[in-house]
Amino acid sequence: MRSTAHSAAPLRRRTITVLCALLTALALAGLPALPAHAAPIGVTTAYVARANDGTVSVIDTSTGAITATVTVGGYPQSVAVSPNGTRVYVSSALTNVVSVIDASTLTVIATIPVGTIPKDIVLNPAGTTAYVINQSGHSVSVIDTATNTVTATVPGIPGTLQSIALTPDAASAYVPSFNPNTLTVIDTATNAITASAPLGGTPYAVAVNPAGTAAYVALGSNSTIATVATGTNTVTATFAVPTPIGLDFTPDGSQLYAVNGGGNHTVTVIDPATNTITATIPGFDIPSEVRVDSAGSTAYVTNNTSPNGSTPGQLLAIDTATGTLSTTTPAIAGSPRGLGLFTVLPPTVTAISPASGPPTGGTQVTITGTRLADATAVTFGANPATGLSCTATSCTVTAPAGAAGTVDVRVTGPGGTSAITAADRYTYVAAADIDVNLGAQPHLGILVPSLAYTLTAHNTGPDPVTSATLTATLPPGKSATNLAAGCTTAPGTVTCTYGTIASGASTSKTFRLPLNLLSLGQVTVTGTRTTSAPADPDPANDNASATCTVISIVLATCS
Known part of the structure; x- marks a missing residue:
């Protein structure tokens, strides 16, 4: 399973800004033109939480068009889409609810009360359970998606919760928080805390690699990413990345994308096999969250153009093969932040x-x-x-x-x-069926009485014959005379070659057997198609025979 990671700046640092921004008129602003994006794999719909105006934008990423806007209210933070794409789950920080959107009707069909200031939300691979962190409630709400009710609450998570990610088998949930800086591990079977790993900096986001062997934690204040082994829940490595605040893996685990804040305004591409940076992609204003589509072809990033969301932001796209950045949508008002994707893959x-x-x-x-x-x-x-x-x-x-x-x-x-x-x-496969015909009649001339044969290749189609070879089998040791062009003889055989024969047409070759070379009695000659092009689809008509009776060296009959 592709691990899910979410990111956003800590809510505690935005509270005053948020309340002011909700009253701020949104002004349109010119946005920079970016190069066209390579054709992605599949058809992806993006759901973008617009925090300041309490809505979710539905975006056709192939055209960049905002096809619908769904009101959820309450400063929406995070978006998660069910594995089958039928439901969209949105957490709202100011109303302490998770809204459930029907993706077919694009209406809110349920509102689920959760803890205080819900932020990040993830779904298990089956789509049966959603996990929501409650930032100030120091807890995780567990939602049964069949009934849209909270069935359990995991309390006692220290600090200010920032993000949540599941292992691919959904057996464990990882929740980073600051003050204290820790990574809390939850057993999802029991909904109990089983471990806590201390971290060396302020954690902003977490993503579990698709292999399920390590959780990667963005330590923004330390400008590092820590890797935590899921087997031991201990930090095994840290590596430098400029102020990472959001993470997501490609489905094959070959790339890790990190959104960088703190004035860096870039996205870093990391090789998880070596924990080294392979690319740094500029061109962002205030990037908030990164998501890689399930095809692994495109990484999408929500991008704000002003700290308080007073000017429209964008949804940007990164081609994961080339690192090319392009604009998916020209303008998204209301401070775009949380991002969920659903990709319908091609056959x-x-x-x-x-x-x-x-x-x-x-x-x-x-x-x-x-x-x-x-x-x-x-x-x-x-x-x-x-x-x-x-x-x-x-x-x-x-x-x-x-x-x-x-x-x-x-x-x-x-x-x-x-x-x-x-x-x-x-x-x-071009096919041309040759129907072999062999005719015989006595040629009782005064000089050299003989049996005259006509070997015909009739093309029954459907395609033209480009070449063919027919062989006539003679009485043992006998050779033919009076050969038509394209025919040769050897003791016991006559071989004739044929050129192009149109469908429905015939070509004939002739030869003779002198009577003085033949024994008295029946003489049978058989014609056979030996080779032809294109292929002959029907071998049943590849042979024909003619039988004559030699009465004397000057007299014969053929039937």
Whole structure:
């Protein structure tokens, strides 16, 4: 499971500013233009808590448009989205509640009273339980998301609570707090405190790596990040980062993103394997919170342009592959802070069966992969398939017609179109069926009486024949005469080569067997297709025979 981390400046340092800001008129301001962002993977919806005006903005990150605004009130702090994307949970610091938003109707369907000044909120991977830190209540509220009620409260957490993160298995929760500077560990099975690790600076945020082996704690005042081993709950390392106040990992754990406050106004990218900084990304005014989407392709950052939120802020995006920063939304009023994401990932294709068929189409093809249940279209190259029927892991379609060659089979769903991989390849195999015909008749001339044969390659299609070889099997040891162009003979055989034959057309080659070389009685010659291109799909008509009866060296009959 991707660990969840949240960040914001300590509420105790903002109380006066907050109350004043709630009365401040919001003025529009010009915002800097940033480069375009590379196409992200999947379709991501961002939910941004606008603290000063008590709302949550719903943002289509592909267009940057604010598609809806939901009022929750009470200075919203943190946002968490259920794993299936159907519910959005928002903590409000001044009203001491968690609001539950129905993501389909974008309305508040429940308000859950919690402790004093609720801030950070996380959900377990199943989405059945939410954990909310109560900053001044020194506690964590445990919410049953099925009933939207608090089922337990974990009291006795010292200091001012700042953040919360779960291990990937949701067995433990980690809560950093200052005065005293500690990391409190909660057993979620019993909702009891099991350990407390002292920290060497003021903690602002925590994130557990996807492997579940370490909790990373942002110690803003010390400009360091501490790593705490989850097995022993002890600090095992610290490394320098300029005033970190927010953290989040990429889903694969290869990168850790740190929002930097204290006048640094940057985002730092860290390699957790070595605890070294690999990039520092400038271009922020007052960054508040960072979230990496579940595809791992984009890190989103809420960015304020004024300390009291009197001018609009932004949602910025970082391409995790290149470190490129871009603007997702041009302006978000009301001091954007808390951030939740939900990404609908595109389908994947892992296998195609059968992986080939004729250019005429019509082949029933099964596509295996993931996230296929809601597929809306399948294409073979640029051509749409028909007869689409899907489950979560497979689709069946009828292949369209296509030119000979290999194409990628791609599935489109709500999260976009599947990426091109070696596993999605389908080959249109050109096919030309040669129907072999062999005719024979006596050629009873005065000079050299013989049996005359006509070896015909008839192309029944569907594609043109580009080349073919037919072989006639003669009586043992006998050779032919009067060979047509393209035919050769050897004792016991005649081999004829054919060039291009259009679909529906025929090409014939002739040869003769002198009667004086033959024994009296029946003479059978068989014609066989030995090679051809493109492939011949029907071997049943690859052979033909003709039988004649030699009565004397000057007389024969053929049937």
